[in-house]
Amino acid sequence: MRRSFIIVSTALILLTLTLAIYLNPNWFVILGVILVLTGLGYYDMVQTKHSIMRIYPVFGRLRFLMEELRPKIYQYFIESDIDGRPINRVDRSTIYQRAKKENDTMPFGTQLDVYAEGYEWMCHSIAPKNFKLLDHNPRVMIGNKDCQQPYSCSIYNVSAMSYGALSPNAVESMNGGAKIGGFAQNTGEGGISPYHLRQGGDLIWQIGTGYFGCRSADGNFNEELFRQKALLPQVKMIELKISQGAKPGHGGILPAAKNTPEIAAIRNITPYTEVDSPPYHTAFGTPRELVYFIQRLRVLADGKPVGFKLCIGHKSEFISICKAMMELNIYPDFITVDGAEGGTGAAP
Ligand SMILES: Cc1cc2nc3c(=O)[nH]c(=O)nc-3n(C[C@H](O)[C@H](O)[C@H](O)COP(=O)(O)O)c2cc1C
Known part of the structure; x- marks a missing residue:
């Protein structure tokens, strides 16, 4: 829009100037109006207060007119x-x-x-x-018998949304909000970025099938990398993501173009390559293995609460997990249930 504005306004100035000189001096009046509007447009493009005016010189001002008409x-x-x-x-x-x-x-x-x-x-x-x-700030204490560092969790938190799906500013503002409001931000499966850490808000670190931030070169779960990040003081809980309402059976794809060196460093992957998150985990396969894996994560995280997120498709699958928990006497500290209605989220 800015380039078009410069081209069109320059063309109009030259045209009206030519008409005024060679055809009729009355065109100077039109030229004057165009010069005023052009000056206004250049002012709009250099000012830094209103982004809409910067992007849409002169026309962006219509916004203020529209605002007056709003309910x-x-x-x-x-x-x-x-x-x-x-x-x-x-x-x-x-x-x-x-x-x-x-x-x-x-x-x-x-x-x-x-x-x-x-x-x-x-x-x-x-x-x-x-x-x-009444208790005006109800919180839930999360942590069962095997948890060494229970977390007092707000009932209002930020859903899992990865850096990459969201911009640096969005991630950082949400974390700042979490800090002010005393709640937690779920990192999403894209790992812990510097923008999650700057404001000091509580984090729930989510781990998906790509094991971003805790994966070996072959794409499998890496205990050492997991432990390094799980022990960050800002990480209050760990959430193993099994499935998400918006992506039934799909997993995810990080296209090569979006895999910048920054994203690659955060996720422990090779930049500018396409990276797939498989639809299922490679670190475990059965309910029993899932339950053992949760216990392993909790031990590696020095006893921080570990839970899992899923969207329930087949009730029987969930019941199997519950049976495994009871049989092994190992329980997750929390379970996040995502709605099956589809919802939002970066689905393929
Ligand atoms: C931009 C965006 C990114 C998301 N990324 C993730 C993710 O990395 N992991 C995950 O489990 N869910 C992800 N979700 C899904 C949300 O965490 C949440 O489950 C979903 O939006 C449904 O909840 P809602 O109805 O409160 O929005 C994402 C959603 C959005 C909008």
């Missing part, structure tokens, strides 16, 4: 004292503007706290009368 939510609530007597009317009218950190929807469970920094939210209760007695 506005008129909302207020009555603030009351502890006995329920109304004391104040608080106006919370908002415009749909996510990019400007304003609400774009009217959430029913979460809302921006007008007094404190951040969000307030309500947790369901079967006895919502004694509001003050």
